[in-house]
Amino acid sequence: MIDFRPFAYLIPILPILGFLLCLLFGKYSWRRGGMFANLTIFGSLIISLGILYNVYFQGMSFYEKSWNWFYPGIVFGIVVDPLSIVMVCMVSFVGLLIHIFAIGYMGEDPDKFLYFGETALFTGAMLGLVLSNNFIQLFLFWELVGLCSYLLIGFWWYKPEAAAAAKKAWMFCVVGDSLFLLGIVIVYNYMFSAPGITEPITFSQIFSSLETGVIPPPMLTLVSLLTLAGVCGKSAQFPLHGWIPDAMEGPTTVSALIHAATMVTAGIYLVARTFPIFMAAPNALWVVAIVGGFTALLTATMGLVVNDLKRVLAYSTISQLGYMLCMLGVGAAIGAYAVGYSIFHLISHAFFKALLFLGAGCILHGLWNIRSIKEMGGLRDKMRITSITMLIGALTLAGFPLTSGFYSKDKIIESAYEYGEIASKTGGLVHYLPWIFLIFGVFLTATYTFRMYFLAFTGKPKTYLAEHAHEPKPISSMIMPLIILAACSLIFGILTQTKFYDFLSTTFTTTTAYMSALNFEHLAKMGGNPYGLEHVETPLYIELLPTVFVFLGIGIAGYIYFNNRVDVGKYIKKGNPIYKIVWNKYHLDYVYRNLVAEKFIITLVILWDVFDLYVIDGVVNGISWLTVKSGTVIRRVQTGVVQNYATVILLGIVLLLTVIWYFGV
Amino acid sequence: MPLEYYLLLSAILFSIGAYGVISKRNAIRMLMSIEIMLNSANINLVAFSSYNTPFSLTGQVFVTFTISVAAAEAAVGLAIFIGIYRAYKDIDLEKIATLKW
Numbered sequence: 136m137i138d139f140r141p142f143a144y145l146i147p148i149l150p151i152l153g154f155l156l157c158l159l160f161g162k163y164s165w166r167r168g169g170m171f172a173n174l175t176i177f178g179s180l181i182i183s184l185g186i187l188y189n190v191y192f193q194g195m196s197f198y199e200k201s202w203n204w205f206y207p208g209i210v211f212g213i214v215v216d217p218l219s220i221v222m223v224c225m226v227s228f229v230g231l232l233i234h235i236f237a238i239g240y241m242g243e244d245p246d247k248f249l250y251f252g253e254t255a256l257f258t259g260a261m262l263g264l265v266l267s268n269n270f271i272q273l274f275l276f277w278e279l280v281g282l283c284s285y286l287l288i289g290f291w292w293y294k295p296e297a298a299a300a301a302k303k304a305w306m307f308c309v310v311g312d313s314l315f316l317l318g319i320v321i322v323y324n325y326m327f328s329a330p331g332i333t334e335p336i337t338f339s340q341i342f343s344s345l346e347t348g349v350i351p352p353p354m355l356t357l358v359s360l361l362t363l364a365g366v367c368g369k370s371a372q373f374p375l376h377g378w379i380p381d382a383m384e385g386p387t388t389v390s391a392l393i394h395a396a397t398m399v400t401a402g403i404y405l406v407a408r409t410f411p412i413f414m415a416a417p418n419a420l421w422v423v424a425i426v427g428g429f430t431a432l433l434t435a436t437m438g439l440v441v442n443d444l445k446r447v448l449a450y451s452t453i454s455q456l457g458y459m460l461c462m463l464g465v466g467a468a469i470g471a472y473a474v475g476y477s478i479f480h481l482i483s484h485a486f487f488k489a490l491l492f493l494g495a496g497c498i499l500h501g502l503w504n505i506r507s508i509k510e511m512g513g514l515r516d517k518m519r520i521t522s523i524t525m526l527i528g529a530l531t532l533a534g535f536p537l538t539s540g541f542y543s544k545d546k547i548i549e550s551a552y553e554y555g556e557i558a559s560k561t562g563g564l565v566h567y568l569p570w571i572f573l574i575f576g577v578f579l580t581a582t583y584t585f586r587m588y589f590l591a592f593t594g595k596p597k598t599y600l601a602e603h604a605h606e607p608k609p610i611s612s613m614i615m616p617l618i619i620l621a622a623c624s625l626i627f628g629i630l631t632q633t634k635f636y637d638f639l640s641t642t643f644t645t646t647t648a649y650m651s652a653l654n655f656e657h658l659a660k661m662g663g664n665p666y667g668l669e670h671v672e673t674p675l676y677i678e679l680l681p682t683v684f685v686f687l688g689i690g691i692a693g694y695i696y697f698n699n700r701v702d703v704g705k706y707i708k709k710g711n712p713i714y715k716i717v718w719n720k721y722h723l724d725y726v727y728r729n730l731v732a733e734k735f736i737i738t739l740v741i742l743w744d745v746f747d748l749y750v751i752d753g754v755v756n757g758i759s760w761l762t763v764k765s766g767t768v769i770r771r772v773q774t775g776v777v778q779n780y781a782t783v784i785l786l787g788i789v790l791l792l793t794v795i796w797y798f799g800v
Numbered sequence: 801m802p803l804e805y806y807l808l809l810s811a812i813l814f815s816i817g818a819y820g821v822i823s824k825r826n827a828i829r830m831l832m833s834i835e836i837m838l839n840s841a842n843i844n845l846v847a848f849s850s851y852n853t854p855f856s857l858t859g860q861v862f863v864t865f866t867i868s869v870a871a872a873e874a875a876v877g878l879a880i881f882i883g884i885y886r887a888y889k890d891i892d893l894e895k896i897a898t899l900k901w
Contacts, residue, residue, distance in 0.1 A: 775897030778830075782822045 139185030140198040143213050146182050146223055147266060147276075149175040150259030154252045161248025166238070168248030172255035173234045179262060180227040187220050191638060199268055199649045201334065208327075208334050214268035214649075218474065218642045221635075222265040222404055225482045229396045229489050230258045232616035236493050237388040239612035240500060250290060254392060257283035261397045265404060269337040270319045273405070277315070277369065280398050281308045287393060288385040300381040307378040311368015318361030325350040339650035342411045342643070346657055352417055355662075359412055359419035362405065363426065370402025371453045372460060373430040377723055379453055383445040387499055390445060391492035395452055396485035403459045403481055407474045410463065411643055414658040414666075421566075424464025424554070428572030431457030433721070435579035439586070440718050442507045444495050447587045448488070451532060454576060455484045461569050462547045465554035467664035470655045475639035476550060480543035483627055487531040487540060490620035494525040497613055498591070501604040508587055512699070513596040518606040520614055522592045524621040529588045531624045533581035534685050539628025541682075548573050548681050549673050556671045577681045581688025589696040806847035813840035827881045827891040831874060838870040 153175030161168040189195045201212030234254065241247050260283060264276035289301030319336065326335035329349040334340055344350075350358070366372065371379045379399070383390055393399070406413065406423065413419045431454045438450035459477045466473020499506065501518060515522045531540035548570065555567035596602040607613040646652045659666035716722070813836055820833025842863045849859020885891050 770901040773899065773901045775900030776894055777896075778822050778893055785818060785822065 137185065138195070139182055139189050140195065140215050141200075142182055143186060143198065143215050143266060144200070146179045146227070147259045147263030149178045149182075150255045150262065152259075154256035154259060157248050157252035157255055161252060164248070166247075169234070169238045169241075169251040172251040172258075173231065173238070175255060176227055176231045176234055176258055179258075180224075180231055183220070183223040183227050186215060187224050190215065190217070190220055197645065197647045197649075199339065199647070201268065201337065209271060210269055210334050210337060211272055212268040212337065213266045214338070215266070216642050216645075216647075217639050218404075218407060218478065219265050221478060221482065221639065222400075223262055225485050226258065226261050226265065226397050229485050229620075230254075230261075230392060232619060233388055233392045233396070233489060233493065234258075235612050236391075236496065236616045237386075239607065240388050240496050241386065246290070250287070250386070253283055253286050253290070254389070257287065257393065257398070261401065264401055268339065269334065270322065271336055273408075274312075274316060274319060277365075277401060277405075278312060280401060281305065281312065281369065284308070284382075284393050284398055287389040288382045290385055290389065294384065296381075297384040300378070300384040304378040304382050307371075307375045308368045311365040311375055314361045315365025315368075318358045318365070321354060321358050321361070322350065325354060338408065339647075342653055343650055345411055345415045346654070346661070352415075352661065355412060355416035356419050359409075359416040360422065362409060362412075363419075363423055366402035366406055366460070367426065368402075369405075370399045370456050370460070372402075372426050372457060373433055374723065376430060376434060376453050377720065377727065380441075380446050380449045380720075383443065383449050387445065387492055387496035390449070391489045391496065394449065395488035395492050399452060399456055400459075400481050400485065403456060403463070403477065406460065406463050407478055410466065410474055411653050411655075411658055413463070413662075414467070414655060414664060415661040417661075417663045419662065420464050420467040420664060422464075424461050424467070424551075424569040427457045427460030427462070427464055428551075428569040428576075429457070430454070431461060431576040432572045432579070435576045435583065436717055437720055438583040439579065440714065442509050444498065444506050444508050444511070444587065444591060445492070447508075447583060448491050448495060451491075451580065451584065452488055454580060455480070455488070455532075458544065458547055458573060458576070459484070461573060462550060465551045465569055467659070467662075468554040468557045468666055469550050470659070470666045471640040471642070471644050471653075472636055473550065474642060475636035476543070476546045478639055479632070479635050480547055483531070483539035483543045483624060486620050486627060487528045487538075487624040490524060490528040490617060490624060491532065493613075493617055493620065494521050494528060497521045497607065497617065498604075500613070501606055502600050505598070505600055508590045510598045511591040511596070511601045512594045513592070513601065514604055515592045517602075517604040520617065521606055524617040525592070526588065527621040527625060529584045533584050533689060534577060534681060535689075536682055536685075537629065539624050539626075541685075542628035542632050544577065545678070545681050548577065549678060552673050552677050553671050554665075556673075557665045561665065574680060574684060578684040578688045581685045582692050585689050585692035586696050589692060590699070593696075594698045803847060803851045806843060806851075810840045810844040810847070813837075813843065825892050825894055827884070827893055828878075830893065831877050831881070834877075835870060835874060838866065842866055 150172070153171045156171040156175075157168060161171065164170050190197065197217075198215040199212060201210035203209070204211045234251070237250070237254070241250055244250065257280060260276045260279035264273055264280060267273040267276060285301045285305040288304050289298050291297045292301075322341065323335050326341060326344065326349060329335075329344060345355075367375045379394055382394055413423065434450045434453040434457065438447050438454065441447055441450065459480050462477040462480065463473055466477070469476070497518065498511070498514065498521060501521075502511065505511065527538070531538040534540045534544040551570035551573050552567075555570045558566035596604075643653045644655070655666060658664075719725070817833045817835075817837030817840060820836065821830055824830050824833060845859040845863050845866070847859075849857065849862075853859075881891055884896060888896055890896075
């Protein structure tokens with residue numbers, strides 16, 4: 136069997152090459168574009184699967200390789216360990232399926248080659264991000280991914296909403312990115328002068344030096360919080376979550392690729408990758424858990440009132456990302472396995488969310504881009520395969536038993552309960568808060584998911600277009616990915632559950648040539664995290680509670696919305712204050728736009744403008760005025776009369792002689 | 801007669817010449833003052849030569865040269881002033897100030 140590991144650097148390079156090829160030759164290729172992107176991502180998939188086979192089934196060791204970059208110690212490197220392997224496989228697999236779907240979806244778009252080029256660049260950047268072994272390279276690809284997100288959200292730039300949404304996405308991301316960069320700078324500052332460190336910002340060296348206390352604990356917390364800020368920007372956690380709903384203005388395949396499966400998971404991957412730093416930092420994981428849990432609940436409430444099909448899925452994405460982040464947060468009590476649980480949910484989320492978005496793409500394709508579920512209805516009969524696969528996706532999202540969503544979500548909620556049990560013994564009952572957030576999130580998730588499903592697929596069609604919906608043929612580029620993803624979301628959970636957790640938990644606890652095994656108990660003690668203190672058995676009723684909530688949610692949604700049985704408008708009027716607050720997204724948009732941007736930032740900009748005009752320009756102009764003014768005075772020495780010059784010469788000689796006579800030579 | 805008397809004479813003549821150079825408006829008067837300054841230097845040279853090295857006539861020979869140089873320079877100066885008169889119709893040195901600021 137070939138050793139695929141030295142070829143790991145090809146994984147990100149191939150799609151970037153595909154980007155260049157698409158850009159230059161895409162217009163002239165088969166069906167005006169797309170082939171290069173798909174073929175290169177297929178190549179990356181082959182290499183990723185090969186590496187997975189090598190490391191997992193054949194037991195080869197992890198691999199890390201660095202090349203020196205512009206300064207000794209700043210490297211360009213790849214790391215092949217379980218975390219990056221599973222991420223790479225997921226990204227290339229789901230990315231390939233979405234690209235295949237996009238061949239059909241973007242069929243008549245004039246800029247098709249540009250689209251495939253940008254998505255190829257995005258996939259390459261995401262693969263590079265996952266394979267990076269140091270902060271700077273990760274940040275580079277992080278920004279590249281954000282750039283491609285901007286380009287792709289605003290792909291239909293001639294629509295003003297799309298352009299505005301792209302700008303909003305970029306601005307929210309940049310706020311997080313600047314804080315993240317600050318965190319990287321702080322890490323470099325401390326690692327740079329530590330003894331025995333050759334590559335200051337490589338992860339393996341940072342982790343090895345955690346126990347020796349190179350970075351003092353308050354700084355560790357600061358770095359963790361700044362990294363969390365970057366994650367909030369990129370993975371859309373509270374308070375920077377507002378860009379994802381607006382980002383649905385881009386093509387649906389963009390939403391599937393970027394905002395469901397890959398880019399927004401980059402933040403979760405970052406926290407998972409730097410999990411030892413979070414573990415060793417006092418109080419950091421608690422903040423992570425609260426942010427994740429709160430976002431999960433908040434956006435689940437917002438998902439209840441939206442009528443746009445894609446926006447429901449957008450809010451559910453943010454909610455599920457909150458779950459993953461919360462899982463990493465409660466890893467304070469779980470240890471190395473927390474990474475495994477969180478990434479398991481990440482991957483199953485990638486499958487079912489991509490499935491849901493692609494299904495939404497089929498619906499939009501068949502309904503000529505109507506997006507409001509209030510105008511759909513009865514699609515079950517017209518679009519059979521789509522409705523079945525979306526039903527599978529919705530069940531997985533809600534966490535119906537035996538789907539992969541069930542296994543992943545239940546593990547997370549169980550871990551949150553364990554964390555609450557262990558941590559509340561020393562910290563008080565407030566440590567149950569993540570669990571409470573997540574449990575209610577399950578209920579709301581089931582409710583809004585099936586509200587969407589029942590309103591869109593059951594009942595009578597509400598508009599003419601919904602009556603005449605058409606579906607692509609079963610063996611076409613649009614339906615096959617749906618079927619494959621539905622199969623994956625069903626079987627992924629059952630097949631791979633415990634093996635996955637064990638595989639991922641060896642990420643940090645294996646001694647490789649580059650990093651010795653991290654002792655999570657030491658790290659937890661450093662950070663004051665309650666890991667390993669005791670073992671807790673969750674009671675059976677707690678384990679069954681999520682399933683109960685799932686059925687409750689589906690039941691309530693079915694009772695109200697199945698075949699539009701109950702008209703909710705009769706009970707909750709439009710002027711209902713709670714409804715209005717949630718409908719306005721808790722007025723966060725208003726705060727950011729009207730208060731922060733238009734009042735606060737503009738004031739600062741005006742002040743800076745005034746300072747620039749009067750002070751800085753004033754100094755420069757003042758110097759020149761002074762020069763000119765003194766010149767007009769001093770130039771009167773040149774009288775033009777020769778005898779004046781002679782006088783001055785004589786006076787000078789007299790002065791010189793006097794000085795020589797008085798003071799000697 | 802001590803040497804110093806000749807040197808004093810030379811100094812007084814030099815001062816008179818210098819005063820004339822810087823204060824006379826008429827160009828011819830300025831040239832004449834320059835001649836006075838040159839001649840004062842000549843007196844200085846001859847005095848030193850005849851008192852300090854009586855049998856070596858170095859100073860006197862030097863003076864021969866400087867007198868001829870002074871004559872040539874006066875001729876050149878007058879030629880320049882003839883040119884200036886042709887241009888400005890005036891040789892009042894305070895009026896010829898074209899290089900004024």
